[in-house]
Amino acid sequence: MTDGSLRGFLERLGFKRVEGEVDPLYGVTRLLATGEGPLVFKVQGSPIECAGNVVASREAVLKALSASSDVEAYEKLLKSMSSPAPLKISGTPRLKKAPRGLYDSPAVKFYEGDGGPYLTSAIFVACWKGVCNASIHRVMVVGEREGRVRVVPRHLWRLYRDAVSEGSDLPVTVVLGVHPAILLASASSPRLGIFEFEVASTLLGGLEAFESPVHGNPVPMGAGVLIEGWLTKESAPEGPFVDATGTLDVVRDQPILKVKAVYYDPDQVSHVILPAGREHAMLMGFPREAQIWATVSRVVPKVHAVRLTPASGGWLHAVISIEKSHDGDAKNAIMAAFAGHPSLKHVVIVDPDIDVDDPRDVEWAIATRFQADRDLVIIRNARGSTLDPSAPTGLTTKLGIDATKPLGREAEYEKATRIPGQGVIKVR
Ligand code: MN
Numbered sequence: 255m256t257d258g259s260l261r262g263f264l265e266r267l268g269f270k271r272v273e274g275e276v277d278p279l280y281g282v283t284r285l286l287a288t289g290e291g292p293l294v295f296k297v298q299g300s301p302i303e304c305a306g307n308v309v310a311s312r313e314a315v316l317k318a319l320s321a322s323s324d325v326e327a328y329e330k331l332l333k334s335m336s337s338p339a340p341l342k343i344s345g346t347p348r349l350k351k352a353p354r355g356l357y358d359s360p361a362v363k364f365y366e367g368d369g370g371p372y373l374t375s376a377i378f379v380a381c382w383k384g385v386c387n388a389s390i391h392r393v394m395v396v397g398e399r400e401g402r403v404r405v406v407p408r409h410l411w412r413l414y415r416d417a418v419s420e421g422s423d424l425p426v427t428v429v430l431g432v433h434p435a436i437l438l439a440s441a442s443s444p445r446l447g448i449f450e451f452e453v454a455s456t457l458l459g460g461l462e463a464f465e466s467p468v469h470g471n472p473v474p475m476g477a478g479v480l481i482e483g484w485l486t487k488e489s490a491p492e493g494p495f496v497d498a499t500g501t502l503d504v505v506r507d508q509p510i511l512k513v514k515a516v517y518y519d520p521d522q523v524s525h526v527i528l529p530a531g532r533e534h535a536m537l538m539g540f541p542r543e544a545q546i547w548a549t550v551s552r553v554v555p556k557v558h559a560v561r562l563t564p565a566s567g568g569w570l571h572a573v574i575s576i577e578k579s580h581d582g583d584a585k586n587a588i589m590a591a592f593a594g595h596p597s598l599k600h601v602v603i604v605d606p607d608i609d610v611d612d613p614r615d616v617e618w619a620i621a622t623r624f625q626a627d628r629d630l631v632i633i634r635n636a637r638g639s640t641l642d643p644s645a646p647t648g649l650t651t652k653l654g655i656d657a658t659k660p661l662g663r664e665a666e667y668e669k670a671t672r673i674p675g676q677g678v679i680k681v682r
Contacts, residue, residue, distance in 0.1 A: 256458045258433045259476025260305055261523050267317055269294050269305070278371060282306070282362045286528035294523060300360035301352060302431075302478055302518040305525050309434045310532040315540050318434035319457060324559065328544035330457060335444040338452030341463040341472055349467070349480065349517040355398030356516060359430055359479050364529050365496040369505065371395045372495065374534075375525040377440045378403070379427045379451070379471045380485075382413040386472065388440045388450035390537075392529075393428070393511060394492050401511040402492035403485060404503075406640070409446050414485050414509060423484035426511070427471035431478020431524040433458065434537075442541035468514055478524040483513040498538055498567030499641050500530040532564060539568025542595045546572060549594030553586040555579045561610040562595075570599040570639060573610045581661055588631050588654030597639035602655045607669060614682055619657040623667055629656040 256262065272295035276282050282297060291307020292314070309315050312324070321327035352358035361371035373393040380387055387409045393401040405411045417424040439454035451472060455461035462475035468482035492508035518524070527533050539562035547560045558575040562568045572595070576587050584603040591601045602616055605623075609615040624630075631654035638650025645651075659667035669678045 256433065256461065257476040258436055258454070258458065258461050258463070258474030259522055260308065260431045260433055260478060260525055261521070262476060263318065263433045264292055264294065264305060264308065264523070267292060267308075267314060271295070278360055278362045280363065280365075282526055283364045283528065286526070286531055289532060291533075297360040297362065297526075299354065300358045300524075301350070302358065302360070302520065303523045304360060305431070305523045306528065307531070307533055308525065309437075309536050312536065315434070315438070315536055318438065324543070325547070327540075328547045328560075331438065331442060331541060331544045332548055334439070334453045334456035335442060335448065337456055338444070338448055339455040339460065341451060341455055341461055343472065344462050344464055344475060346464045346467065347475065347519055348521075349519055352479070352516040352518050355513060356393070356395045356401055356481065357398060358516060358518065359395075359481070359524060360526070361395040362526055367494050367502045368496060369394055369491075369493050372529075373401070373428075373430065374527040374529060375430050375437070376481075377429045377432065377437070378410055379429060379466075379473065380410060380413050380424055381471055382417055382424060385413065385447055386449040386451075387413055387446070390437065390440050392495060394495070399483075399513040401513070402490055402508050403511050404492055404495070404506070404508055405485070408443070410485075412446060417485075418487050423486045423512070425469040425471070426483055426485050427466040427469050427473060428481035428483070428511075429473055429477045429479070430481075431522055432474050432476070436461075436474055437537055438541055441537050442544070467517065476519070476522055478519060478522040480517045481513055482515050482517075483511050485509045486512050496529050497641050498530055498534050498569050499643075500567065501641075501643050503641060530567065535562070535564050535568030542569070542597075546574065546591050546594040546598070549590040550574060550576065550587050553590045554583045558606045559610045563613070565613075566599075567641065569597055570642060572598055572601045573604060573616050574601065575604045575606050575608055575610050576658070577606055578658060578661065584629075584656035584658045585631060585654070588656065591654070592633070592636070592652055596637060597641075598652070599638060599642065599650055600653045600655070602657055605658050608657075616657070618682070620655060623659045624655055624657045630654070631656070
């Protein structure tokens, strides 16, 4: 049983405290862009401490899930999605009201092109007609009590649409600063009706929660910031915003968040995720790697490793190393990968001797093991990611590269930069 606090996790993981106060106008960007972490710092004007670069590495993600390998973490995530555990509801912690509302959360302007200061680690909790959902959404802050929320057409959108169709605003409780296992659960997509906090409860071996002061929505004990409000019927322009790909996501009309009150726990910390940074890519990508691992594992003898690459925002490109028993296995792996992660655009399938974390090794495999006329898969007009500026309509062309060596001719394809006693040496 754990209280789900980010502070508790940071104390176990270790962190560095930054002296002084950080400017919410680009100062946080400069700090987090160093990649150093985890960091705990104070943003100018905000009453609560803040953490950043918490799960900016694969090792930190594994620690958050108490796993010793990627595959163990994938299996844990997948299993917990089908075996949610009830929350243990206890008394409300000592909360204070934030005097400057949403700005205190804290709201940060990251890049020149952003439409305003943003909250980037906000988990929206909504319960409507007995169905509870938790998911991460960016919030553009336009006033102490008003934000605009990017709601992609997934679960929160369905609850919102149902509420609005009955003439009601959707009550929401927004939570910032929680154990990263709760963020990972909220970034995964169990079917509608499975509450992501109960998935986190399984991941953490039990999760304590309390009822939020206004709506009575379940909130993990130890949360840093809690915002009570409504996703209203009204919409207004949201964006631009530099998203995971490092490009500007366009301005869209999105629901207005009306805030009743912002609370913080002075003993806890809030969380800022640097858009397009490593933590952003890990949190978005890792749960999708788990899905890809599951679908590809069904069609090939063994999946060695799955990587949603950092340069693609942990979202658009995958490299997957497999063991095959048939030359067609790599093509099936390509199809299964697209099924496992519908936003995936390009995928490269490699053999187990290729280091999926080394783009040079992957390129070498393409250079020496791939022939475009027989090893390329192109799927036109498939549903893609709205984050990709080259596919503005949402229709995209998917591409799969089979860069595995043909069975039976391994000797011609093996890494031959070897010398006695040292095996294969890196010469490039
Ligand atoms: Mn959901």
